[in-house]
Amino acid sequence: MFGSLSQDLHLPMERHPLTGETVMSGDIEYRFGGKGANQAVAAARAGVGAMFIGKVGDDPQGHEYVRRLGLFGVDTSQMEIVPGMPTGTAIIYNDKGGENMIVVAPGANHRMGMHDIERLDLLTPEDVLLMPLELPHDVVMAAVHRGSERGARVVLNLAPFAPLPAEVLAACDPVVVNESEARLLAEAGVTPDSLLTTLGAAGSRWGELQVPATPITPVDTTGAGDAFCGTLAAALSQGEDRETAMRRASEAAAACVLHHGAQPPLPDETPA
Structure with a gap:
């Protein structure tokens, strides 16, 4: 995994505010997130050796995050603590229906640079490299090529x-998007050779193959897509075919929305 992480600040509320409106929230809740770390945790929970390449700030949140990922079984040997920088932070607004709005301050995540691409020389043809787009885009594109x-x-x-160049997307198998991202991709006039679209309650589609979702009543949809991606990558690395990988990913996404927060609690934590 080559990606981002963040401390998540959750604000529960009855409904999301309109533009210019103030609404009252419940008590703020501090959790762990960031698409890269969420996906690494999902992959580790799916039974593969997940290595996370990323950066945290030299603050209590960053040090705790490195410790926590290790407890999930994620290899943190290629993580870096950046002096003088805060750990990435996301503010997540959750309404009573389980839907969310998210604002991200990248912090140390945006200190990932071209020099970090060398860490990918650890990869072999047996590996799967999974990345989201929460890092600088030139770094992501270089990582795809490496x-x-x-x-x-x-x-x-x-x-x-983000509308990345067609040659970058062509090197990926698959490019994973949700429905809104798929529309933006179509508007940009780019169709990846291998495109997997998550469809919410309707499941997911990869080329001509469509797999239904696991029926569920969500508690919190934060991190469902990350659970899907991490488990999908894990299944592909284990040699599963497309349909099996998608079914496993769908089951992981369904399990994710049954607890609050993008990542499940550890045994020594109070379940959210």
């Missing part, structure tokens, strides 16, 4: 959306 050069299978989660 992963391909090393013979690894590159899985790109095109979120938050």
Whole structure:
């Protein structure tokens, strides 16, 4: 995993505010997130050796995050603590229906640079490299090329959306998007050779193959897409075919929305 992490500040509320409106929230809740770390945790929970390449700030949140990822079984040997920088932070607004709005301050995540691409020389043709787009885009594009050069299978989660060049997307198998990201991709006039679209309650579609979702009543949809991507990458690295990988990913996404927060609690934590 080559990606981002953040401390998540959750604000529960009856409904999301309109533009210019003030609404009252419940008590703020501090959790752990960031698409890269969420996906690494999901992959580790799916039973593969997940290594996370990323950066945290030299603050209590950063040190705790490194410890926590290790407890999930994620290899943190390629993580870096950046002096003088805060750990990335996301503010998440959750309404009573389980839907969310998210604002991200990247902090140390945006200290990932071209020099970090060298860490990907650890990859082999047996590996899967999974990345979201919460890092500087030039770094992500360079990572796609390096992963391909090393013979690894590159899985790109095109979120938050950005119209990357067609040759970058062509090197990924698959490019994972949700429905809104798929529309933006179509508007940009780019169709990846391998496109997997998550469809919420309707499941997911990869080329001509569509797999239904696990029926569930969500508690909190934060991190569902990350659970899907991390488990998908894990299944592909284990040699599963597309349909099996999608079904496993769908089951992981369904389990994710049954607890608050993007990551499940550890045994020594109070369940959210």
